[in-house]
Amino acid sequence: MPQSPLHAGLPAGQPHPEWLALAAQGLFLEAAAVSRTTSNMPEICSRVCPQERLCEGACILNCRTEPVAIGAVERFINEFAFHHSTVEIARAPANGRRVAVIGSGPGGLSAADELAQLGYAVTVFESQLVPGGLLVNGIPAFKLEKSIVERRIELLTKAGVEFRLGVNVGRDLGLADLRREFDAVFLAVGAQQAKPLDVPGAGLAGVLPSLPFLIQKNVPAMAGEFPPIEVAGRRIVVLGGGDTAMDCLRTALRGGAQSAICLYRRDLANMPGSRKEYYNALEEGAQFEFLTNPLELVDNGQGAVSAVRCVRMALGEPDASGRRKPRPVAGSEFTVPADLILVAYGFDPVPFPAGSEFAQIATTEWGSLFVDNDQMTSVPGVFSGGDAVRGPSLVVHAVRDARKAVAGIHRFLSRPPVQTAAAQFRG
Ligand SMILES: Cc1cc2nc3c(=O)[nH]c(=O)nc-3n(C[C@H](O)[C@H](O)[C@H](O)COP(=O)(O)OP(=O)(O)OC[C@H]3O[C@@H](n4cnc5c(N)ncnc54)[C@H](O)[C@@H]3O)c2cc1C
Structure with a gap:
């Protein structure tokens, strides 16, 4: 069957046209059931996905009028399904195999759900004491209420998924330990190491990473x-132009900041953050200085930041990534007063401790994990996905x-003779 433009714009091959048609007929429970066939958390994706870049961006109505509000409909049908208690994880009979999932962000939770549905015994290891990854500790509650994530985790617990919290895999538990207990491992450890700010004054008090x-x-x-980081009545400057920067601006303003200014080195057209988030931040009072780069953070004489010395930028020729490279404009320096600087320059994966068997997994020069077409890393039986592989996504x-x-783990563990695949992992 030929793909519709909407199907082509969907990153997970979701059947949006099919459930939209059901929703249009008032068959909300049926529509929600179809939306769940390709997503393990449609009630969450519908709240946080940048639909204007994905499904709504691919809607054919775009050329003529506003796109269908796909995110809002998906959110409604799935809340309707929860309200009518029709959302549950259907577990297959136990297949006698165990899989360890490392990390409880959306990658880890989705893998646990899929594995439980196939009859695997699943244990999720999470280094924090609160599960949910960036769904809980990165994305602010005004975008995604924490109770929505807790409800998903409760469903998994009910389906038999075990959560071991406060366990840092690689430090507290090695691959050899996991091999003794499990048949395969899924690493969903994300990418939460902040990219540093490299200008004079970066070490002053009042300069903080965003996360x-x-x-x-x-x-x-x-x-x-x-x-405690105080924002009330203070002048906040946020460095960077992604979703994290928008979240910092809005969080600061909601905390009573006197002002929240975003400094970004390219222009709005080249800003990576979602447009929806940009307009939300603007509406809440955030200010934007585009084509602006920090040169130095100014000391107030007591070791704390008091201002950012900046330079205006101009966009030059496109670089290897196709984006126009910003370069400083001579003589354009100016100063922005600031009491608190939040650095939102993006994230890299946190490397596993040197000496840990996990540190032997092949990585890119940015530290993200290499995987094959089945999402398997260079170590047989160890799979990965999400930000750990893609970088911030x-x-x-x-x-x-x-x-x-x-699907890759299931193939790996089902390959005949079964013992060979498992033996490969167990080493
Ligand atoms: C501030 C912010 C706002 C964002 N807003 C949006 C948005 O609006 N929409 C959107 O689609 N995306 C957004 N993102 C991106 C999105 O949150 C991530 O792409 C997504 O959460 C990645 O999922 P993950 O499961 O790969 O990793 P994560 O969500 O990062 O989860 C990784 C988990 O692994 C745990 N972990 C790490 N190392 C270990 C270890 N050694 N042992 C045990 N546990 C470990 C971590 O504690 C964490 O809980 C945002 C990101 C940030 C930072």
Whole structure:
């Protein structure tokens, strides 16, 4: 059957046209059931996906009028299904095999769901005491209420998925330990190591990475890493132009900041963050200085930041990635006063400790894990997906990778003779 433009715009091959047709007939439970066939968390994706770049961007009505509000419909039908208690994880009879999932973000939760449905015994290891990954500790509650994630985790627990929290795999538990207990491993450890700010003054008090700030404001139970970060009445400057930067701006303004200014080195057209998030931030009072780069953070004389010295940028020729490279404009320096700087320059995967068997997995020069077409890493039986493989990406991509990896794990463990594949993993 030829693909519709909408099908072509969907990253996980979702049957959106099919469930939209059911929803249009008022068959909401049936529509939700169809939407769940390709997503392990449609109630979450419908809230956080940048639909304007994905499904709504591919809607054929776009050339004529507004696109169908696909995200809003998906959210409604799935909440309707939860309200009518029709959402559950159908578990196949136990197949006698065990899989360890490392990380409880959207990648780990989706893999656990898929594996449980195939009859695997699943244990999710999570280094934090609160499960959910960036769904809980990165994405602010005003975009995704924490109760929505908790409800998903409860469903998994009911389906028999075990959660072992506060266990840092690689440090507290090695691959050899996992091999003794499990037949395969899915690494969904994300990419949460902040890219550094490399200008004079970066070490001043009042200069913070974005994620600990968001975690403190989002999850009081995890706020221990930094002393309370005060934003009320203060002038906040956010460096970077992605979704994390937009979340910092809005979180600061909602916390009573006097001002929240985003400094981004390219222009709006080249900003990586979702347009929806940009307009939301603008509406809430955020200010934007495009084509602006920090040169230095200014000391207030007592070791704390008081301003950012900036330079204007101009866009030059496209670089290897196709994006126009920004270059400084001579003589355009200016200063932006600031009491708190939040650095949102993106993330890299956190490397496993040197000496850990996990550190032997082949990686790219940015530290993301190499995988084959089945999402298997260079170590047989160890699979991966989501941000750990792609670098910072989207929830829907982590879900898609997890589903692909589980299909790969199932093939790996079902290959005849079964003992050979398992023996390969057990080494
Ligand atoms: C501030 C912010 C806002 C975002 N907003 C959006 C948005 O609006 N829409 C969207 O689609 N995407 C958004 N994203 C991106 C999205 O959250 C990620 O792409 C997605 O969460 C990646 O899922 P994951 O499962 O690969 O990793 P994560 O969600 O990062 O989960 C990884 C988990 O693994 C755990 N872990 C790591 N190492 C270990 C270890 N050694 N042992 C045990 N556990 C470990 C971590 O604690 C974490 O819980 C945002 C990201 C950020 C930072």
